[in-house]
Amino acid sequence: MKVLVAGSGIIGVSSAYYLAKAGHEVTVIDREDSAAMGTSHANAGQLSYAMSSPWAAPGVPFMAIKWMFTKYAPLIVNPKLSLKTIKFIFRLLRNCTADRYTINKSRMMRISSFSKMAVAEFIDEHDFDFELRNHGILQIYRTDKQVADCKKDTSIYDKYNIKYELLDVDGCIEAEPGLRHSRDKIKGGLRLLEDQSANCFMFVNKLVEECKKLGVNFEYGVDIKNIQTLNGNVSCIETSSGSYTADNYVVALGPDSPLLLKPLGIFLPIYPVKGYSITLPVKEDIDAPQGSLLDETYKVAITRLGDNVRVAGIAELNGYNKKLSFKGESITTFVINNIFPKATRETTDNEFWTGLRPMTPDGTPIIGKTSYKNLFLNTGHGTLGWTMGLGSGKLISLIMLKEDTMIDIEGLGIERYQ
Ligand SMILES: Cc1cc2nc3c(=O)[nH]c(=O)nc-3n(C[C@H](O)[C@H](O)[C@H](O)COP(=O)(O)OP(=O)(O)OC[C@H]3O[C@@H](n4cnc5c(N)ncnc54)[C@H](O)[C@@H]3O)c2cc1C
Missing domain, CATH: 3.50.50.60 (FAD/NAD(P)-binding domain)
Incomplete structure (x- = not known):
């Protein structure tokens, strides 16, 4: 055929x-x-099988309003709302109920778990380097409330049989020694042990x-x-x-x-949600991330890819516009300098990139x-x-x-x- x-x-x-x-x-x-x-x-490189959850979740509408008044917010909306953007927001909001979240999460988990098996099978059959790291993915929390909320939510991981560790600050530093330079900024973390990271390109x-x-x-x-x-x-x-x-x-x-x-x-209800990434060379291995992390406050991912660190995030609703904005660069560079202050080298040719996520509302x-x-x-x-x-x-x-x-x-x- x-x-x-x-x-x-x-x-x-x-x-x-x-x-x-x-x-x-x-x-x-x-x-x-x-x-x-x-x-x-140039995506964030996270193979987040366990963290496969829809953005549309209970509590997200409230958070979105809060982000409008926050510096370095992970959400940017072009105030000149097009009909397509309005439709997408409306459909997304309709998926923010607890019932819809459960259905959508279970569908996503089915594909992600299947993909996890496919990746394992592929690695067994092929011998090629794509900067894979089996270091889990560490979600880091900057507030006591985030830590408490995470402890309440672990039932979801138990339901899907996901291996995880709840870490205090010392535990986070043990997992990622580079965090010792920002000890005062973090309160704890959750490590999803079977998630991976690698270079998609x-x-x-x-x-x-x-x-x-x-x-x-x-x-x-x-x-x-x-x-x-x-x-x-x-x-x-x-x-x-x-x-x-x-x-x-x-x-x-x-x-x-x-x-x-x-x-x-x-009619596919797919909307191009713009994201940004910046790729920076590692200065000293011991000060740089060893695997991949997600800064829960800014929703920014930080991933070690070979001799580089990729920092990626932000959801910008701005249609098919692919212009690199100063705001996108400032959020990603703020997060890496704040949480891994000694990890990367300043260069004049950092790769700053933007891509459009093909997002469905569910x-x-x-x-x-x-x-x-x-x-x-x-x-x-x-x-x-x-x-x-x-x-x-x-x-x-x-x-x-x-x-x-x-x-x-x-x-x-x-x-x-x-
Ligand atoms: C900042 C950012 C971080 C991300 N981080 C992660 C992550 O850590 N983990 C994760 O799992 N996912 C992540 N993603 C999402 C992931 O990158 C995307 O879901 C994935 O790349 C989509 O792949 P695709 O093949 O569907 O689309 P694409 O990679 O965009 O491929 C579509 C292809 O179609 C071609 N094309 C389009 N129109 C035409 C046409 N008319 N004629 C011919 N060719 C055409 C394009 O040139 C393109 O090559 C991230 C995305 C962004 C933006």
Whole structure:
């Protein structure tokens, strides 16, 4: 069977890998000159299987109001609200009830756990370096209230059988010695022991090489203009380099997915939530993070990737605008200098980056079939595309090939919005 995968981010390349592994003839197309140049380029690198939770949660509306009056707030909203932004906020708020949160969390956990298994299986089968660290992910708390709230909430980890440690300040410093320079700023932490961190961009590019060995054809610099249909099927994809045909098609276009599917009557409620990252060289190993952390107050992730530290976060609602803003840079640099003051070196060519998270209002990606028989979706991974990437690629291949999906796929597809 010939399959065309649209998009060469972590989701598209993972889909291509599993389809090619199953013996199919796969072509991947992307408008960029190489893989992972979209949102998969410089994310926080966290493989947060245990921390897979929707942003829409009880208490979030109150927090969002508080953030409007906070310096270095993790949320930025363009005051000129577009209709799309208003719709997204409204849908997100509707998911902030306890009942919706439980349903959405359980769907996300299903994919993340599946992906965790896929990553473990992949590591067993391949020997390539993608700066993987098995150091867990440490959530750090700066207030007594955060520590108390965390202690109250551990039942959720027990429910999902997640291994964790509640740490006092000394425990946090033992886990991350670099925190000794900011002892007075932290009150405690929660360490999710089985979470990992690694370089998504490096992984995708090595996976591309693996895919090529399986015969996958990558066509870069090809801009998809529209998707043509005939009698309930996709007939071809029209691009800047002519039209492409296949038996089956997978849309893995990240934040751009809704734009190309709208003319087909497929309305994906995906909004491009902008995030920022900065990548800085490590000064002294002992002063730098050894694994990955999340500063709960500023919702900023700090991850060791090889000889660098990646600092990432912020949710900016500003449509498809990808301008780097001073505010984004100031929040990320403030957090790293505040919590790991001696970790990084000042350089003139720090990599400051922005990407658009393909966010659904319920946090769950959209993976599965569509009303067009040969069109499949693998998109909307929001804040967790790296975590869910390999699992989502494997899942879409199993769905397309009508094989046992191993996990319940209820509520993961587009039908939940219809
Ligand atoms: C600041 C930040 C930090 C993050 N941190 C983490 C983290 O720690 N852990 C985690 O799990 N996730 C994280 N994420 C989320 C994760 O990066 C995304 O969910 C993931 O990269 C989405 O992958 P994708 O393949 O769907 O999209 P993309 O990587 O954007 O891939 C889509 C591809 O489609 C191509 N494309 C789009 N339109 C067209 C067209 N018309 N024609 C041809 N090609 C097209 C693009 O060029 C792109 O290559 C973070 C995101 C951000 C922004």
